[in-house]
Amino acid sequence: MNIDIVQHSPALILAVPLLFAFLTPIVARISEKGRDAIFFLGLFIMAFFVSVMAYEVYTVGGWSYVFGGGTVTPNGTGSSFFRILFVADGISAMASITLTISAIGAAIYSYKFMEHDTGLNKFNTLFLLMIAGVNGMVLTGDLFNLFVWFEVASVSSAALIAFKNYEGEAVEAALKYMILSVVAGLFFLLSIGFLYGQYGVLNFQLLAENITGTNLDKIALTILVVVLALKAGAVPLHFIIPDAYSMAPGSVTAVLVVASQAGLWVLFRVVFTLYGLAVNTFTLGWIVIVLGILSMFIGVTMALVQKTVKRLMAYHAISQTGYMLLGVGVGLAVLGQPEMDIYGRLAMEGGIFHIINHAMYKGLLFMTAGVIIYETGKRKLDELGGLGHSMKWTMVFFMIGALAIAGIPPFNGFASKLMIYKSVYSFNPLLSIIAMVVSILTLASFVKVFHSIFMGPKDESVSKTTEAPKPMLLGMAILAGVVILFSLFPGLVVSTIVEPAVEALGVIV
Amino acid sequence: MINQLVLVREWHPLVLILIGLIVGLVVYVIYRLGNPSFKETRYKREPFLSGNVSPGESKALHIGGSNLYWGFTRALKKYFKPLVGAHTGIVNDYLYWFIITIAIVMVVLYFV
Numbered sequence: 001m002n003i004d005i006v007q008h009s010p011a012l013i014l015a016v017p018l019l020f021a022f023l024t025p026i027v028a029r030i031s032e033k034g035r036d037a038i039f040f041l042g043l044f045i046m047a048f049f050v051s052v053m054a055y056e057v058y059t060v061g062g063w064s065y066v067f068g069g070g071t072v073t074p075n076g077t078g079s080s081f082f083r084i085l086f087v088a089d090g091i092s093a094m095a096s097i098t099l100t101i102s103a104i105g106a107a108i109y110s111y112k113f114m115e116h117d118t119g120l121n122k123f124n125t126l127f128l129l130m131i132a133g134v135n136g137m138v139l140t141g142d143l144f145n146l147f148v149w150f151e152v153a154s155v156s157s158a159a160l161i162a163f164k165n166y167e168g169e170a171v172e173a174a175l176k177y178m179i180l181s182v183v184a185g186l187f188f189l190l191s192i193g194f195l196y197g198q199y200g201v202l203n204f205q206l207l208a209e210n211i212t213g214t215n216l217d218k219i220a221l222t223i224l225v226v227v228l229a230l231k232a233g234a235v236p237l238h239f240i241i242p243d244a245y246s247m248a249p250g251s252v253t254a255v256l257v258v259a260s261q262a263g264l265w266v267l268f269r270v271v272f273t274l275y276g277l278a279v280n281t282f283t284l285g286w287i288v289i290v291l292g293i294l295s296m297f298i299g300v301t302m303a304l305v306q307k308t309v310k311r312l313m314a315y316h317a318i319s320q321t322g323y324m325l326l327g328v329g330v331g332l333a334v335l336g337q338p339e340m341d342i343y344g345r346l347a348m349e350g351g352i353f354h355i356i357n358h359a360m361y362k363g364l365l366f367m368t369a370g371v372i373i374y375e376t377g378k379r380k381l382d383e384l385g386g387l388g389h390s391m392k393w394t395m396v397f398f399m400i401g402a403l404a405i406a407g408i409p410p411f412n413g414f415a416s417k418l419m420i421y422k423s424v425y426s427f428n429p430l431l432s433i434i435a436m437v438v439s440i441l442t443l444a445s446f447v448k449v450f451h452s453i454f455m456g457p458k459d460e461s462v463s464k465t466t467e468a469p470k471p472m473l474l475g476m477a478i479l480a481g482v483v484i485l486f487s488l489f490p491g492l493v494v495s496t497i498v499e500p501a502v503e504a505l506g507v508i509v
Numbered sequence: 510m511i512n513q514l515v516l517v518r519e520w521h522p523l524v525l526i527l528i529g530l531i532v533g534l535v536v537y538v539i540y541r542l543g544n545p546s547f548k549e550t551r552y553k554r555e556p557f558l559s560g561n562v563s564p565g566e567s568k569a570l571h572i573g574g575s576n577l578y579w580g581f582t583r584a585l586k587k588y589f590k591p592l593v594g595a596h597t598g599i600v601n602d603y604l605y606w607f608i609i610t611i612a613i614v615m616v617v618l619y620f621v
Contacts (some may be wrong), residue, residue, distance in 0.1 A: 176600045183604060187611070215619075222615040230607060237610055239596065239603040283621045287614055298592065305582055305589060307575050381574025410522035418520055448577040456571035488522055 009053035010065045010086035010139050013096060014132050016046045021128035025121040032120075036111065039124040043100075043107055046131070050100045054093040058500060062089030064141055064205070085141030085203050090500030094352070095138035095265045097497065098359045099258045101482055103131050109367055109475025110251040112468075113374060123163060127252070130156040130259060137262040142203035143192045146266060150188065150231070153259055154181035161248040161256075173243040180240045184227045191223035204274055213278040221279060224270050225287065231263025234325060235294040238318045242302075245314035246379075250370015251475070253310070254363035257317060261355055264321070268328055268352075272505040277336055285333025288325050293431065296322030296438040303445045308379040309369045312449060313362070316405060319438060320358045326435060327351020327420045330427045331502075343426040345502060350419030353498045357412045357486060361404035364479040368398040371468040371476070372453060376461075381449065385456035390465045395454045397476045402450060404483050406443035412483055415490035 005012075020042025028035035056063075067084040086092075107127070114123060133153030140146045158181065162174030195217070196202055199210040211217050230237035241260070245253050271284060299319030306312035331348030334340035371394050378384055388395045404411035407418075417439060425432035456462075467473070486493050582589055595602075 176603065179600050180603055180607070183607065218618050219615065222611060222618055226607065226611045226614055229610075236606045239606065242596075243598070279618070280621075283618060287617060301589070302592065302596070304578060305593060383573075385571045385573065409520075410525045415520060415522070444578070448574055451572070451577065452574035488526075490520070490522065 005049075006052055006056045007063070007065070009049045009056070010088045010092070011067065012049045013046055013053060013135050013139065014086075016049065017042055017128040017132040017135070020045075021125045021132065024124040024128070028121040028124075035121060035124065039128070040107065042128055043104055043131075046135075047100045047104060050093075050096045053088050054097055054497075057088055057090060057093040058496060062087065062093075062504065064088075084145055086139045087141040087204070088139070090497070090502070090504035091265055091269065092139045092504075094356065094497050094501040095262065096135055098261070098356045099131060099134055099138075099255070101478070102255050102258045102359055102363045103127075105363065105367070105475045105478040106251040106254040107475075108478065109254070109370070109472050110249070112471040113251050113370060114249065117164065119163075123160070126156045126159050126163070127255070130160060130255060133157075134255075134259045134262045138265050141205065143195065143207070144202045147185065147188055147192060151181075151185055153262065154178070154185065157181075157244075157256060157259055160252045161244050163249055163252065164247075167247065169243075170247040173240075173247040177240050177244045180230065184230050187223050188227045191220040191227075194220040194223075204269065208274050208276065211275060211278045213275075217275070218279065221270070221275055221284075225267065225284075228263045228267035228270065229291055229325075231260060232267065232325075233260050233263075233295075233318050233321055234291045235298045235318060235322075238295065238299070241318055242311050242314040245317060245366070246308065246310040250310075250367055250373065253366040253370070254479070257362045257366065258359050260317070260321070261324075261359060264324055264328075264355060268505055271332055272335075281335040282333050285329050285331070285335070288329030288332055289431065292322045292325030292327075292329050293434055294322070295319060295325060296435060300438045300441040300445065304441065304448075307381055309372060309381060309384070309449060309453065310366065310379060312381075312445065313365050313369055316365075316442060316445065317358075317362055319442065320354070320362065320405065322438070323354050323417065323420055323435065324351045324358070326424060326431060327354065330424050330431075334427060340427065343423045346419055347423035347427070348502050348505070349494060349498050350416050350423060352501050353419060353490075353494055354413075354416035356493075356497070357404065357416050357483075360479050360482045360486065361401045361411075361413060364397060364476055364483060365401040365405065367472070367476045367479065368394050368401065371472055374472070375465045375468065381452040384453045386454075386458050386462040387465060388454035389458040389462055391454075391467050393473055394468055394476070397473075397480050398450065398454070400480045400483055402446035404487070406446055407439045408443065410487050412486035412490060412493075415487070419494075 020038055023042070024035050024038050027038045065086040065088060067086075110123070110127070114120060117123070130153060133149050133151075133156055136149030137146060137153060140149055155178070158174045158178040161177055162171045164170045192202070195207060195211075198214065198216055199207060201207055201210065226237065233241035245256060248256055271281075271288070275284075296319050299315050299317075299322060303312050303315035303319065306315060327347045327349075328351040331344040331351070334344035337344075371391070372384065372387065373379055375391065376384065376387070400411070404413040407413045417435070421432050421435060424435065468476075
């Protein structure tokens with residue numbers, strides 16, 4: 001029985017949130033408390049299956065899961081040739097772990113954060129659908145299902161961004177997000193068509209064996225890279241990120257960060273696993289590096305001039321995405337160069353380690369911003385001040401997140417950035433120096449936020465504010481706890497979950 | 510593995526924390542060696558403003574977010590003006606950037 005659960009865990013990770021997403025509105029007709037219980041039950045069951053899958057991947061190895069059983073045959077004669085495929089490997093395990101931690105933290109936080117809103121049945125459904133969509137993106141083993149999950153994640157994300165529809169800007173942000181997602185999704189479908197038209201297959205494994213680098217392959221690759229960079233929020237495709245992150249509810253933004261990262265995971269699968277050495281990896285690597293550098297620098301400098309707390313943090317999210325692209329771009333650029341292989345691998349490990357670090361501390365920071373807006377009703381930095389007097393725990397959580405994002409030792413952001421600095425320096429010192437300058441600017445920006453929000457005299461407006469409610473503190477504490485854990489044992493995290501993810505990019509198991 | 514070289518041989522967060530605790534202990538010992546007769550009063554706590562009267566605690570003294578780094582952004586206004594201007598908030602522009610990026614990446618992948 002246990003063996004079955006392990007084997008079916010990739011499918012169950014998707015089936016559980018899908019089932020509970022549509023179960024919550026039904027239960028809500030009977031009881032609101034029952035609805036909340038079902039919502040959390042769904043999340044915890046999903047977390048159980050993620051743990052089962054991850055344990056198997058890390059102890060035994062990965063596997064491909066075919067819906068309905070059977071195997072995939074290269075010549076298309078197998079019974080399961082067109083069946084839905086999932087891949088349980090280092091990438092999907094790490095991405096699912098990241099999503100699960102963020103989702104549980106955000107769900108607990110939401111319990112209080114959303115209590116004044118109506119339509120919570122829909123919120124729970126959309127939240128679970130978004131999680132299923134993101135999990136589907138990272139677990140899928142074929143391109144068409146990737147497109148389907150991409151759409152599921154995009155539609156549910158857009159609806160959640162617009163959830164506080166009494167704030168007009170939220171609806172506007174969601175509309176923009178939806179338009180961009182639909183256009184990007186159609187381009188994505190076009191690229192799938194180019195590949196399917198040539199090779200008659202859709203799954204990654206078979207495509208990787210067939211792709212030779214034809215002109216159509218290059219067109220498809222271009223579209224895939226740009227669409228996934230848009231999903232990840234890389235400059236100059238980042239415009240929707242500040243709009244969406246700043247207007248989504250605080251708990252949703254924490255998960256939206258991970259949803260954007262799904263674009264990165266898929267991008268890495270496409271450039272390494274799908275195309276690999278079939279195209280000029282040096283050129284492709286440099287394209288990713290340039291996207292990374294632009295994201296880092298423009299993201300952080302745009303953050304410096306922002307006047308609202310969540311918009312500022314959104315630009316920092318773009319900037320941090322740049323580090324991930326830089327690390328993996330260097331890994332791609334040196335692919336096939338034995339003398340640089342070790343630095344390329346370290347750069348990739350740094351970039352991928354930074355993904356999970358970023359999901360934790362950025363989620364935490366967005367939650368602290370949510371608490372501030374929840375307690376004061378204000379978003380503008382100029383209107384805030386002195387909250388350190390009344391919101392001590394929130395201030396502590398903010399400091400943990402801010403120090404981690406700025407790469408201050410001993411926090412986890414420093415560990416992953418150190419790996420990126422050292423390896424990228426061996427490839428091109430200038431890139432490493434830019435990354436360090438961006439880190440300094442990040443620190444400067446968060447000093448500004450900290451001073452604006454938490455410092456200052458205790459006046460009348462401050463005395464009216466209170467500390468965040470306990471569920472919100474617990475949600476933040478979960479993410480802060482993970483940040484501290486990763487800060488104390490970075491070597492363990494790298495050897496346990498980051499190295500298998502890097503290895504998974506080589507070949508699909 | 511090289512990551513072990515970086516993270517384990519060169520980067521020890523626990524050692525850094527231990528050093529921090531030792532430094533903290535030294536600071537505490539120095540603090541304890543201070544004058545025990547010292548008593549904190551209002552005037553001892555307030556900053557010295559070249560002999561001017563301290564305005565006390567007031568919201569007006571708090572420097573808000575848009576005032577911090579104003580010199581930095583003003584000095585770099587030639588950089589910031591076009592950059593901020595490019596963020597129009599118009600979805601058509603977002604789509605232009607998307608198409609332009611596809612075109613650039615395609616050209617680079619073909620010819621470089």
